[in-house]
Amino acid sequence: MHKILKKERIGPNLNKFVIEAPLVPRNYQPGQFVILKVDEVGERIPITIAEADKDKGTITIFVQEVGKTTYKLGELKAGDSIFDVVGPLGHPAKVEKIGTVVTIGGGVGTAIVYPETKAFKEAGNYVISIIGFKNKDHVILEEEMRKCSDELYILTDDGSYGKKGFTTDELQELENAGRKMDLVIAIGPAIMMKKVSEMTKQYNVKTIVSLNSTMMDATGMCGGCRVEVDGETKFACVDGPEFDGHKVNFDLLIKRLSTYEKQEKEALNSYKNCKIEK
Amino acid sequence: MGDKKQKALREPMPKQKVKERIKNFNEVALGYTEEQARKEAERCLQCPKPLCVKGCPVDINIPEFIKLIVEGKYIEAANKIKEDDILPRMTGRVCPQEDQCEAQCVLGLKGNPIAIGRLERFVSDYEASNSEIQVPAILAKKNKKVAVVGSGPAGLTVAADCARMGYEVKIFEALHKPGGVLAYGIPEFRLPKEIVGREVETLKKMGVELECNVIIGKTITVKQLFEEGYDAIFLGLGAGLPRFLGVEGENLLGIYSANEFLTRINLMKAYKFPEYDTPINVGKKVAVVGGGNVAMDSARSAIRLGAKEVHIVYRRSRQEMPARDEEIENAEEEGVIFDLLVNPVEFTGDEKGWVKAIRLIKMELGEPDDSGRRRPVPIKGSEFVYDVDTVVVAIGQKANPILLDATPGIKKNKWGYIDADGETGKTSMKGVFAGGDIVTGEATVIAAMGAGRKAARAIDEYLKNGKW
Numbered sequence: 194m195h196k197i198l199k200k201e202r203i204g205p206n207l208n209k210f211v212i213e214a215p216l217v218p219r220n221y222q223p224g225q226f227v228i229l230k231v232d233e234v235g236e237r238i239p240i241t242i243a244e245a246d247k248d249k250g251t252i253t254i255f256v257q258e259v260g261k262t263t264y265k266l267g268e269l270k271a272g273d274s275i276f277d278v279v280g281p282l283g284h285p286a287k288v289e290k291i292g293t294v295v296t297i298g299g300g301v302g303t304a305i306v307y308p309e310t311k312a313f314k315e316a317g318n319y320v321i322s323i324i325g326f327k328n329k330d331h332v333i334l335e336e337e338m339r340k341c342s343d344e345l346y347i348l349t350d351d352g353s354y355g356k357k358g359f360t361t362d363e364l365q366e367l368e369n370a371g372r373k374m375d376l377v378i379a380i381g382p383a384i385m386m387k388k389v390s391e392m393t394k395q396y397n398v399k400t401i402v403s404l405n406s407t408m409m410d411a412t413g414m415c416g417g418c419r420v421e422v423d424g425e426t427k428f429a430c431v432d433g434p435e436f437d438g439h440k441v442n443f444d445l446l447i448k449r450l451s452t453y454e455k456q457e458k459e460a461l462n463s464y465k466n467c468k469i470e471k
Numbered sequence: 472m473g474d475k476k477q478k479a480l481r482e483p484m485p486k487q488k489v490k491e492r493i494k495n496f497n498e499v500a501l502g503y504t505e506e507q508a509r510k511e512a513e514r515c516l517q518c519p520k521p522l523c524v525k526g527c528p529v530d531i532n533i534p535e536f537i538k539l540i541v542e543g544k545y546i547e548a549a550n551k552i553k554e555d556d557i558l559p560r561m562t563g564r565v566c567p568q569e570d571q572c573e574a575q576c577v578l579g580l581k582g583n584p585i586a587i588g589r590l591e592r593f594v595s596d597y598e599a600s601n602s603e604i605q606v607p608a609i610l611a612k613k614n615k616k617v618a619v620v621g622s623g624p625a626g627l628t629v630a631a632d633c634a635r636m637g638y639e640v641k642i643f644e645a646l647h648k649p650g651g652v653l654a655y656g657i658p659e660f661r662l663p664k665e666i667v668g669r670e671v672e673t674l675k676k677m678g679v680e681l682e683c684n685v686i687i688g689k690t691i692t693v694k695q696l697f698e699e700g701y702d703a704i705f706l707g708l709g710a711g712l713p714r715f716l717g718v719e720g721e722n723l724l725g726i727y728s729a730n731e732f733l734t735r736i737n738l739m740k741a742y743k744f745p746e747y748d749t750p751i752n753v754g755k756k757v758a759v760v761g762g763g764n765v766a767m768d769s770a771r772s773a774i775r776l777g778a779k780e781v782h783i784v785y786r787r788s789r790q791e792m793p794a795r796d797e798e799i800e801n802a803e804e805e806g807v808i809f810d811l812l813v814n815p816v817e818f819t820g821d822e823k824g825w826v827k828a829i830r831l832i833k834m835e836l837g838e839p840d841d842s843g844r845r846r847p848v849p850i851k852g853s854e855f856v857y858d859v860d861t862v863v864v865a866i867g868q869k870a871n872p873i874l875l876d877a878t879p880g881i882k883k884n885k886w887g888y889i890d891a892d893g894e895t896g897k898t899s900m901k902g903v904f905a906g907g908d909i910v911t912g913e914a915t916v917i918a919a920m921g922a923g924r925k926a927a928r929a930i931d932e933y934l935k936n937g938k939w
């Protein structure tokens with residue numbers, strides 16, 4: 194059992210949790226994730242660790258409500274407990290000093306790119322961050338990102354905050370302005386990572402993406418998270434989650450993410466109806 | 472004469488009726504009645520030099536426990552088995568007795584060996600339902616700590632044996648429930664999970680600590696375990712990385728590894744969706760690739776989940792199938808169709824990425840390969856296609872990389888498994904032992920238990936004299 198120490202509603206359908214997980218921070222490095230299972234009947238879902246506090250034995254996660262599991266999580270309050278939390282999982286991000294690093298966060302992906310942005314800044318890089326959201330209400334981690342970025346660009350789809358447009362638009366502007374880019378890290382919806390990778394491939398800028406494929410055990414045992422990288426099958430959980438964006442077959446990833454679309458809808462609807470009846 | 476003839480035959484195992492069992496996940500084999508067990512036990516010749524014991528990987532005193540059944544001393548019989556096999560309710564169910572103890576039984580010459588496994592199951596079930604959990608005698612505390620990584624059959628055996636010897640034992644399990652393959656792999660209809668639960672309870676009563684949700688190599692490293700004061704570490708990780716065929720279209724939607732398919736069902740209870748949150752997709756027509764017990768488990772699970780037509784696709788003939796005869800028969804009874812001497816060459820899908828069809832090629836058997844089985848060779852121009860909407864790939868495992876990548880000091884063999892001594896389980900790293908599938912590659916529950924038993928003895932030896 195893992196007690197929720199803090200829960201904050203930080204945007205529409207977006208929650209921040211600080212959870213007791215005494216074993217997780219010890220070996221944690223940016224880029225890694227946990228698997229959590231909300232209750233006895235719950236499914237196992239991967240969530241990236243945004244922060245880990247070794248002294249307090251806690252982790253911070255950001256969870257967007259998209260399906261039954263994440264809605265169930267959203268119902269929990271400080272003092273409630275999550276059944277199972279296991280990690281840290283996956284290979285950590287390769288953080289090194291290489292010059293100018295552009296980190297791109299899309300939506301809740303910003304919470305994942307944030308610890309890496311911090312790590313690249315601490316490693317002595319010049320960090321340019323681009324974060325994009327649906328609208329003003331969805332903007333998260335602005336202050337945190339500003340602190341660890343040399344330049345920060347915020348975009349919203351509708352222009353209600355920051356510039357109007359997508360993260361790729363800003364990336365294009367940087368390129369047009371002839372800005373030096375040694376590495377791009379893009380984390381967000383699969384479609385965003387695809388677009389960024391297509392763009393940077395033309396500019397020949399190395400690009401790292403973090404793949405959010407469907408996982409169960411996340412220890413390499415099931416192979417449900419398999420993705421195609423450079424024509425080879427890889428397991429996102431043990432070979433990733435980070436891969437060279439120029440080599441990822443995003444179309445396959447996007448298709449595979451829809452594997453349980455039908456059941457996810459069914460589960461969410463019956464969950465919501467059940468709430469209304471209560 | 473009639474009675475004598477009757478006596479020559481094995482007591483049949485009562486089973487759930489096919490029509491009913493394909494609609495539920497309850498255990499198929501119902502177990503002997505007391506009367507049946509007595510009758511079967513009375514057939515035993517009590518050979519002065521019993522061959523059956525030689526066929527047992529853990530040397531159970533088989534004639535002795537069978538004699539106790541004849542005398543009606545069932546609990547004593549169960550305890551006799553437990554001297555050598557701490558998990559008799561499981562091994563009585565899942566051991567390949569027909570290749571081990573029963574293969575050696577002299578009565579087998581006439582095709583009717585003593586049903587040793589069924590008797591083992593009877594007494595251990597009897598003991599479980601007629602007595603409290605019994606904690607075996609534990610030797611004086613030795614003030615040394617043993618860490619056991621993995622709570623499958625190897626790990627449970629090492630933990631029990633080391634605890635009995637007086638060591639302080641803690642098991643670390645990566646998943647949220649203990650049991651390893653017993654929990655996630657073998658279906659409820661072959662091994663009820665209640666049994667795994669009770670065995671784990673027994674260990675806890677023996678003073679063994681168990682912590683789930685700890686991945687050694689990630690959450691805690693091997694080095695950190697030593698730093699925390701563990702004097703010896705046993706690695707019973709299981710193989711744990713599914714093999715795929717490597718053919719075109721294998722990442723289409725609806726194609727599962729057997730590990731994923733069975734774990735969703737057994738551990739996550741996807742068959743109770745939406746009461747349980749984990750979903751699974753089982754279409755009308757399912758192809759299961761492989762010929763082992765895992766393939767049978769997958770095929771039979773698919774039937775229970777409502778598939779109309781389930782095919783086993785196997786590249787050799789029925790004779791070479793590694794699955795137990797009993798499981799092949801169960802699968803046949805339940806309507807599984809066997810496509811033998813065929814191998815998938817391609818999967819094709821629809822525009823949304825879902826698997827639609829499987830392309831197969833016919834095979835013929837050539838010269839024997841390393842395994843001694845005749846090698847299947849494709850027949851040119853024999854390809855054919857049929858529609859499927861779900862595929863389960865059950866062709867075995869590779870070594871899981873997590874712990875081994877994090878612990879370069881542990882040597883691997885040429886197949887990528889841990890290079891450990893067959894008699895002691897000693898690895899190339901001082902204080903670290905290993906056993907079970909992570910050493911041998913995919914094998915049986917009882918083989919893993921046998922390796923665990925040997926490793927426990929070697930751990931005791933090492934902790935006494937410090938010699939490596």
